[in-house]
Amino acid sequence: MKILFFTRKDLQENPAGDTTIIQALKKHFRKHGIKVDLCTDHRVNIHSYDLIHLFNISRATELYNLIKLLPLEKKAVVLTPIYWDLSDYLKETNQAIKLNAWNSGERKRKYIFEHIDLSIPHCQGEIDLIKRNFNYRKDFEIIPYGVAPIQKESSSYINNRYGFKDYVLCVGRICRQKNQLSLIRALKDNSIPVVFVGKVNDEDYYKRCRAEAKENMIFIHDMHHHQLASLYQNAHAYVQPSWLEYPGLSSLEAGVAGCNIVSTEIGSVKEIFKDMIYYCHPNNLESIRSGIFRALEMPKSDLLKNYILEHYTWENYVTKLLTQYNHLLQLKKRSIEK
Template structure:
């Protein structure tokens, strides 16, 4: 079996959780005997005839999918990674931008951003139909012509089905952790209860600014790891400007260094406006952190009752969740569940089963 992975043109220039998901899924599928090629959406020189399946990622960028879906004529599998950016008009900390996003709504706002990227960043929209159909109709078309959806959780599919009733056959394939790199070590279990870590790219959706405001001038020693997203240097500078002396910033780290940081801290926080998973939270939990995470999105499908949930726009809620997580013992039952259900080996096996279902139809 040979599979073509297609994702956004900026997959490596602006890496994110989807970059990790694609690379790790591809690597572990290859261990199972599946040949996988990763190509970017702006690649126009693809010999589709050599592939059995087309697997695309990020349904919120339908313009990246339409061209290859229609040109390849291959059975399509989609990992939707269905973020609801509309729920985070709050992420637009600029008042005028926030007003505009609220007026436009979720899908029209995303349409405007996609067209803006094409004009300002030369991220070409290859399918003219996207300009004509817009965001919502383009997504609906893809879902109607999709052989199988691979949402990261049951709740993600429910949200997608709510917004697009045409969404059909699916199989939940969870996000996962590289357990060879991110793992718990007994020797690091005694940690300073005042240590808090946040590993995430700096952008308003990740809500670092409210975490800073909630934990400024407290007894917590807070470390932020991550560089600013390309369009959010101003947000990064605002975070640094408001940070008190108990806050520090690390803008670059290797994966090995990140794993070491997870093992040094008692709490990991991701108080985002929306998360489908929160990959860094899974990694941190696997390394022994107690988890504080947003209650917005699909996070409860992963963390259940073994995390401390916060409301992104409530500073007291953020602070209370961190205090509770810092005082609590480590949730080893969460570690056991991660080891059993959220390894990339498990994810690859579930993906292969889905591929076989599609090809056997």
């Protein structure tokens, strides 16, 4: 089986959740002896591939161009949508230009959904939204995103370098959607150490964050993903006050490391984490602050960690995905032979 992964052009330059998903799948496919090529150019020659797997329909144009221009009718085409409707967030934050761009992209997303064979949503809420917004009636299989077990770290990077022991951690791109500024404002009158980790995705927004951040709030931009284990394990609370998450891969990682978690209530988070974490609203500072205090007051435990390792691992994801691949290829072969 030869597979082509296709996604947005800036996958590596601007890493996000789809970057983590694709890297994890490629790694686990290698363990199964399956060759996967990654491409971001819609002019790719697809002749030698058995199956095309598309990722992230939020960035519709690149996927649309591939499907529109290439003869995919004899290829099995799978989509991991990573979709949530951003229109409410863009309206509430008064981003009119981005809202117009998002709405205009819905036509392309509908076309993509009409020309794939199988969708792989990560939860029931995602596929319900896709059915409602695009009248999607094709095959789908819900496969929740995964996480890798974290190796126990004996030392604390943050304590050794900054002297912070019991801190709040927030991992993600520094941008408006991740809402770090509200976290800063929620804790500005407290001495709780806060550690932000992530690349700057919006320079102006980052400057606003730095302007309001206190001395007990630090920003780290150049940390490799494998170095995060120490930060997760030594944080007491992990906070993701984003405008939406589906469900937040970094929250899964924090949960596996034993953190108490506070997350936005918007998106698919509640479907995944149920009542095992604390929730907040991104536009309510008291909600964010209250969630953090509750998480800091609660002793850390292995309850969430064990639940995640039982239900949400990349090995489980790949096993289920390969079953869907094989089934789809058999159907496609029979269809072509008719």
